[in-house]
Amino acid sequence: MGTASEVAGRFEELYGRAPDGVWSAPGRVNLIGEYTDFNEGFVMPLALPHTAVAAVARRDDGVLRLHSADIDAPLVELRADELTPLSDGGWAAYPAGVVWALREAGHQVSGADLHLASTVPTGAGLSSSAALEVVTAYALNELCGLGLTGPGLAVVAQRAENAFVGVPCGVMDQMASACCTDGHALHLDCRDLSTRQVPFDLAAQGLRLLVVDTRVKHALGDGAYAERRAGCEEGARVLGVSHLRDVPYEDLPAALAKLPDDRTRRYVRHVVSDDHRVERVIGLLDAGDVRAIGPVLTEGHASLRDDLRISCPELDLVVSAADAAGALGARMTGGGFGGSAIVLVESEDAEAVTKSVLDAFVTAGFTTPRVFPAVASAGARREA
Known part of the structure; x- marks a missing residue:
């Protein structure tokens, strides 16, 4: 279950209201340039058709509720102002970490309801975690009027994975998910996050x-x-x-x-x-x-x-x-x-x-x- 309408329908079943919108962010494969991103070098990923899809509605009471169609687990409820890095929150740590990273950066994110479904294979080296992070950041950026660009969202998502989840990854995965375009590979300079879309x-x-x-x-x-x-x-x-x-x-x-x-x-x-x-x-x-x-x-x-x-x-x-x-x-x-x-x-x-x-x-x-x-x-x- 991963189409926008299916994810929105399940959101309504879970939360008793319609979402404010549905967003998606892809996984990626990297054509060339491995372990170069945290060395401020060059990489060349391309986005896959496989995506994480999120139905999201904003909340103003500080509550963050998270549910995944892909995990046999109950809905997770957290307080946005009580999020703690490295707390081993399982799959929910990725979207929760984005909320934490946005708030740490001074953005006004008070809470949200999210339902997520993903077709990105997990554990396959195709950036399933980055897709979860980026789709969460992309949705909250729009819902909360934060004004962040694609690279800005990627940096927030990377910080969530580094500081909240505890994986010291570079920024390539998040940049690919946030910034790739159809029919192109992304030539990314990981020092200044400048990009070039290369026809592919x-x-x-x-x-x-x-x-x-x-x-x-x-x-x-x-x-x-x-x-x-x-x-x-x-x-x-x-x-x-x-x-x-x-x-x-x-x-x-x-x-x-x-x-x-x-x-x-x-x-x-x-x-x-x-x-x-x-x-x-x-x-x-x-x-x-x-x-x-x-x-x-x-x-x-x-x-x-x-x-x-x-x-x-x-x-x-x-x-x-x-x-x-x-x-x-x-x-x-x-x-x-x-x-x-x-x-x-x-x-x-x-x-x-x-x-x-x-x-x-x-x-x-x-x-x-x-x-x-x-x-x-x-x-x-x-x-x-």
Whole structure:
């Protein structure tokens, strides 16, 4: 149940009144640029057709009531002025954290009733949490007349996830959900949040981008993500820069020679190289050579696997099986330790490549993955 009318109807059943509106915000896949966002580097995500949908009505009594169509749990009722970071509120921490972050920033948000439903797969590295955060922020921004722009809403949503939920993510996921446009990938500079909408109509080129959800669940709050972020920050400190974005790619060999241990060298090499891969992909897309980005994707996966070490056997198998079946390129996407991979294929080869991946999973004894096309879609918007 995820259409605007269905979500609005369920809202009325729950709360005994019609919502003030219905909004949606998408999940995302990241084409290239992984673990570069918190290093103030470059990323290139695109929004998925899969969305979190929220029916929302404003309240003026300080009460926040939250319900999810996707969780077998009762309605959650909280006080907006009593919200406490890191209180382990489960799924409700994401929308509640947005209310907390807005209030912390000085915005007048006294309460709301929300009913949410999402088609973004959870635990798949497709930013289901960012979609929940952004749709909440987008709705409250409009209902409370806060006047925030897309990047402003993304920063609020990121703060909710960082400070309230406790996941030290960068801003890419929230920016993609808030700011992507239909038919485009988002070239994002994570230092100043400047963006460029890059045309990405694969169908017109006879191409398709497949998402392979391995169904291996990842949990970024388990410390592995934070450890890598700390390692990147340590590398920047040793190199005397504020963030690894400031290390030029051509200076990478000299920079690596200054680092004291293998772990830090691996992390720095990945981040600086992946920033460079984003620039290479942009150059190829601008030149109209879309097929040539395939090897860059596969190269990026090797870096994530070997330098950052955030892949897993299932993700590696997607990439190797897809490449062996004639894919143009493939890589894991998202935070890693499970989740999803993307595969760039000729449209006519999509079925054969998909079969190859599925067969490989059967042979390996892995859970059957979910495969679907990624079509560059619109960011957050009002639906009703």
